[in-house]
Amino acid sequence: MAPRRQGYTGKPCLALFMLIAMLYFAVPESIDICRDCSCFGTLQHVSCKGIFRVGAQLKHTFKDVAFRGLDLNVPHSKLSPDLFQNRTGTIHLDLSENGLKFIDDGLFTILRQVKSLALSLNALTAIPVFHNLTSLQELYLRFNNIRSIGSNLKAHAPKLNELMLDHNRITFVQGDHFPEELENLGLSFNKITSIDRGSLSGLLQLQEVDLTGNLISQISSGSFLLPVLKTVILNNNRISEISKDAFRPELDKIYLNNNRLSELGNISCIPSLKGLYVSYQIAVSAAYRIL
Structure with a gap:
């Protein structure tokens, strides 16, 4: 028989048990x-x-x-x-x-x-x-x-x-369906076929819209003439024609990569434009960037 340790009272185990219990009940359910x-x-x-x-x-x-x-x-x-x-x-x-x-x-x-x-x-x-x-x-x-x-x-x-x-x-967008205070709108990879003057009308606070990966073939006049709009993203569509005065003259950036444009028209003449991205077109092979 192993000798019994002298002075052992079991108090350390009791103290450890009490500590564990305190921690357990202190944790919220x-x-x-x-x-x-x-x-x-x-x-x-x-x-x-x-x-x-x-x-x-x-x-x-x-x-x-x-x-x-x-x-x-x-x-x-x-x-x-x-x-x-x-x-x-x-x-x-x-x-x-x-x-x-x-x-x-x-x-x-x-x-x-x-x-x-x-x-x-x-x-x-x-x-x-x-x-x-x-x-x-x-x-x-x-x-x-x-x-x-x-x-x-x-x-x-x-x-x-x-x-x-x-x-x-989504196949169709109408500006009067959106809240008027909208600043950022994401509509990428839907089935939208066209953008015209009424698509975003009334969105006076809109700063950025992303329409990447839709089925848009034409941008009509006045489509993006919104007072504080800064960025328009139209990558990966079927755009072959952009009407005159489609974009706000104070735009910062326009993304038109992977479309079907054969010419830029008056887009490159937007005075405040900081970035114009039109790479991988059928007839426009080089990427343009205005700084």
């Missing part, structure tokens, strides 16, 4: 919404990457802490309207890559403080109705199946200044 939730910083950002439990509520209230971001990876096609009933202070909401096909009209109604909303990489066929999102400034709807824009955004998201609709199936 996870949100009961998915299997794998993690909190960062002072609970200003919550990331849920596990399996969403349909109909589950955000049971932990964290009354003294306001969530500033909520990132849910939800592998379901529909969300319950009461999902955010206890999260009215959410400012940044990311619901990307969740296979969402439909969003209930009332889902975001109580999120009146949301400034940034991401719904990219889903299966939406239309822009959701955003009732009461009067604080919304940034909306990301990339990689969906949206076919038209409609008037929903102008009516319910009047403060929107950044709208990303890249990689959808």
